[in-house]
Amino acid sequence: MAxxxxxxxxxxxxxxxxxxxxxxxxxxxxxxESLDAAAPGIKNRxxxxxxxxxxxxxFYVNSEDIRFLEGTATPLKDGDVVSIIPAIAGG
Amino acid sequence: MxxxxxxxxxxxxxxxxxxxxxxxxxxxxxxxHVCELCFGPLEVAYDYAAIRERVSRDSIRQGPHxxxxxxxxxxxxxxxxxxxxxxxxxxxxAERLGRRLGLKNLYLKNDAVxxxxxxxxxRVVSVALTRAQELGFTTVGCASTGxxxxxxxxIAAHAGLECCVFIPADLEAGKVLGTLIYRPTxxxxxGNYDQVNRLCSEVANTHGWGFVNIxxxxxxxxxxxxxxxxxxxxxxxxxxxxxxxxLASGSLFxxxxxxxxxxxxxxxxxxxxxxCSGAQAQGCSPIAQAFAEHRDFVxxxxxxxxxKSIAIGNPADGxxxxxxxxxxxxxxxxxxxxxxxxxxxxxxxxxGIFTETAGGTTIAVLxxxxxxxxxxxEEVTVAYITGNGLKTQEAVxxxxxxxxxxxxxxxSFARALERSHTLERLEWQTIPV
Numbered sequence: 001m002a003x004x005x006x007x008x009x010x011x012x013x014x015x016x017x018x019x020x021x022x023x024x025x026x027x028x029x030x031x032x033e034s035l036d037a038a039a040p041g042i043k044n045r046x047x048x049x050x051x052x053x054x055x056x057x058x059f060y061v062n063s064e065d066i067r068f069l070e071g072t073a074t075p076l077k078d079g080d081v082v083s084i085i086p087a088i089a090g091g
Numbered sequence: 092m093x094x095x096x097x098x099x100x101x102x103x104x105x106x107x108x109x110x111x112x113x114x115x116x117x118x119x120x121x122x123x124h125v126c127e128l129c130f131g132p133l134e135v136a137y138d139y140a141a142i143r144e145r146v147s148r149d150s151i152r153q154g155p156h157x158x159x160x161x162x163x164x165x166x167x168x169x170x171x172x173x174x175x176x177x178x179x180x181x182x183x184x185a186e187r188l189g190r191r192l193g194l195k196n197l198y199l200k201n202d203a204v205x206x207x208x209x210x211x212x213x214r215v216v217s218v219a220l221t222r223a224q225e226l227g228f229t230t231v232g233c234a235s236t237g238x239x240x241x242x243x244x245x246i247a248a249h250a251g252l253e254c255c256v257f258i259p260a261d262l263e264a265g266k267v268l269g270t271l272i273y274r275p276t277x278x279x280x281x282g283n284y285d286q287v288n289r290l291c292s293e294v295a296n297t298h299g300w301g302f303v304n305i306x307x308x309x310x311x312x313x314x315x316x317x318x319x320x321x322x323x324x325x326x327x328x329x330x331x332x333x334x335x336x337x338l339a340s341g342s343l344f345x346x347x348x349x350x351x352x353x354x355x356x357x358x359x360x361x362x363x364x365x366x367c368s369g370a371q372a373q374g375c376s377p378i379a380q381a382f383a384e385h386r387d388f389v390x391x392x393x394x395x396x397x398x399k400s401i402a403i404g405n406p407a408d409g410x411x412x413x414x415x416x417x418x419x420x421x422x423x424x425x426x427x428x429x430x431x432x433x434x435x436x437x438x439x440x441x442x443g444i445f446t447e448t449a450g451g452t453t454i455a456v457l458x459x460x461x462x463x464x465x466x467x468x469e470e471v472t473v474a475y476i477t478g479n480g481l482k483t484q485e486a487v488x489x490x491x492x493x494x495x496x497x498x499x500x501x502x503s504f505a506r507a508l509e510r511s512h513t514l515e516r517l518e519w520q521t522i523p524v
């Protein structure tokens with residue numbers, strides 16, 4: 001599935017300063033792998049040593065927090081937009 | 092942008108750099124809010140030895156009648172910060188409310204009358220926009236539940252900054268009008284605050300604007316420390332025993348405590364334990380739920396409460412607020428919408444302060460904690476009232492009765508007065524004294 005991924009500023013050094021990249025993935029789990037192939041090192045930045053998404057990183061699929069969906073098993077389809085957002089904001 | 096070594100201290104300002112609260116990585120004090128390595132929040136670091144040398148109780152007393160009397164503890168370098176008289180709001184001894192709740196030493200920190208826009212947000216925005224100017228921004232913005240939009244728009248107008256604010260589309264009318272009047276661009280987003288917040292993070296990523304609570308957040312949040320400093324000064328240079336404050340993102344709660352600790356660190360006040368308790372609305376209580384379930388993580392929720400100003404389902408500083416309540420021996424509790432309205436009414440009737448829903452939540456939780464014995468009656472307790480009731484009139488409409496409409500004649504007045512006495516007697520039968 002071809003999906004668009006919005007990359008936050010702290011990760012843009014790994015994507016040649018691009019704020020948006022295209023990826024092929026059928027789920028968030030697969031997306032993490034395919035992103036890492038395109039931008040080596042990115043998975044280590046958004047996931048901790050046990051492979052879980054860090055507590056200060058939020059993933060959204062078409063504007064919905066994946067914690068309200070199926071977490072990293074959330075399926076992706078063609079044209080979906082995945083947004084990676086630092087959790088520290090607002091208030 | 093990670094520094095190999097810590098930057099040198101500016102000759103005028105005591106703040107030195109930004110430091111990740113999680114992994115300790117250090118950064119230059121630019122417009123950035125999260126650690127590039129672990130995404131932890133960045134916090135402003137200070138040279139406390141330098142502050143200790145230059146600050147005394149006298150030097151503070153002789154400072155401006157605003158938050159800027161504490162400028163040495165705030166992350167700005169300019170000699171002329173934006174000052175609309177923000178801060179130094181009244182600390183009131185609440186004897187009548189205290190008697191009602193069984194608390195002998197209850198105080199209210201009344202930011203319902205903060206300047207210029209009647210909420211504590213004027214503190215954080217004054218700091219954020221002063222820093223925004225120092226960093227060269229000409230356009231500023233925010234993701235807001237209402238009070239922040241009022242404050243950002245007003246203070247940006249005063250400072251001559253372009254302003255674009257984002258709010259949930261269903262905000263109270265007073266908060267929308269109280270933003271529009273300053274002529275910012277207002278984006279009313281069809282969604283809840285957490286969606287507004289996410290959108291703003293995406294905009295901040297691409298537009299080069301200074302968002303007070305996103306890329307300027309490390310500076311912005313420091314403004315809340317002044318709520319700690321002022322209470323210490325107004326109590327006669329002593330720490331309170333217990334504070335109760337509303338919890339939305341959790342930032343205010345943690346920064347009040349940071350303010351207390353800094354005053355101890357530089358020798359302005361004698362150390363003593365301060366218990367920190369937090370208040371949430373039941374319809375948006377992710378931190379209170381985590382506290383009740385003894386969890387060390389906060390699970391996001393979808394807000395559904397009249398307390399819109401604190402309706403953040405995905406609180407950025409939730410884990411830090413949890414930790415602080417537990418470590419200090421405080422509590423985190425929640426109030427239903429009906430209890431929030433009753434809290435607003437109780438504060439108004441006993442102390443003459445009309446607060447908004449966040450203040451109603453704080454009073455309702457204060458009442459619960461007192462009833463449950465979680466606040467010692469002798470403790471010097473400070474409840475933080477963070478916003479003004481005139482902005483959220485919808486919340487109490489229908490609960491406050493109607494005026495007696497009368498003819499301009501004595502007998503019409505006499506009949507109405509008789510009727511009012513009858514109604515009063517009926518109310519006395521239902522209200523426990």
